[in-house]
Amino acid sequence: MIKAEATSTPSKLLDAALVEFAAHGFEAASTRAIAARAGVHQPQINYHFSSKAALWRAAVDHLFAQLAADIAPVVADAGDDRARFASAVRAFVHFAAAHPELNRIMVHEATVDSDRLRWLVDTHVRAAFGFVTNMWRTLRADDAVPAIDDTVVYYLLVGGASLLYVNAAEARLLRPDVDPTDPSLIDAHADALVALLLGPAVARSTAPTTTDRPIPSPRS
Amino acid sequence: MIKAEATSTPSKLLDAALVEFAAHGFEAASTRAIAARAGVHQPQINYHFSSKAALWRAAVDHLFAQLAADIAPVVADAGDDRARFASAVRAFVHFAAAHPELNRIMVHEATVDSDRLRWLVDTHVRAAFGFVTNMWRTLRADDAVPAIDDTVVYYLLVGGASLLYVNAAEARLLRPDVDPTDPSLIDAHADALVALLLGPAVARSTAPTTTDRPIPSPRS
DNA sequence: GTCTATAATTAGATAGAC
């Protein structure tokens, strides 16, 4: 199941709203365009949701719930902290590729302070930030990872994981022969990010000690 | 000189336009807000520039010219390819921190195909992309860097270098005690990115063999 | 070159028939 086909009007509106808000940002996205994409008339938005802002919050809630559903089981799995962190990074890269709307909405909103940004941070982002930074400080205490500040790591990780998919339209213009939705590219991307942050030992979750497609350490 | 105080109306409009376009995106940024920020009246925009779109292009041209002026001398310096690449990465991190407008405008535009995106890519981005990917392939041919695809590296690099500053408003909400404009944080960020991509040997341009603030290799 | 006034368009939200 890649994506269930929405049936009810509210559900169709949520899906359409995500695409439009992600593409254009809150202000520039029009309720008429959202309604047209959903195949309904514009006043339906105010009927099923009380306002454009309420639709935006509902759409963002829906998306973060999907992220939590994807990440939670991976993190709950057994294994040491390094392996769990590596699995979480890989799952996040795959989510960023499958749902570029999430990080598109984040960068549209996070460039300037606003009520929407405060709501985003308090409702959804702070918990994710805490998970990453707490985990990283734990790993650093064991000398299991490079000595990089946890806030810096958070933005290295999120930025490095998401920009290829956030800017997929740009990537297609730069490299028409590369498809940002190609699963093997996404796997290679996730492997690279894990190898850079945690070292090659945990680079492949499915084959922890594999020697195929080795990622050599940078020479020192 | 951090930033010259603009005097002429066109110059004040360019500076104001960068801030507004970066904060809100092209569509959501209003010419009235740009004019108000510049301290002039709104019709001055159409007098000095022919349209909102022409003002946007002029502002973007101005910003990419500053980027080129910052990066070119660093790249022209002597040194082997690894050292030149490391210096370019460091200079880019510092530029992203000093001019967050550049990457904010990029993410606002690159989320969806448009005439503005095509103009951006053809006029400014393709050359930068070519520099990074050509350099990376050269380094890979010498086994001097990890075996990561060059397109993936470009987005890892740009995303990892810029998101902390693009999303500075979010970062301040998450960590009120951390200032994304703090020079020591920016240095640490640049060092970390260089160390991850090129190894700790070239982590500090000013002290290539220093042992203070070591960045240990991830254990394998 | 700068100002006031305004034209033409489009936005989110609402009223009321069905």
Add this chain to the structure above:
DNA sequence: GTCTATCTAATTATAGAC
């Protein structure tokens, strides 16, 4: 619950006095 019609406000751009 869905439709048409429309209200109010905001947008970019222009006209014309100075």
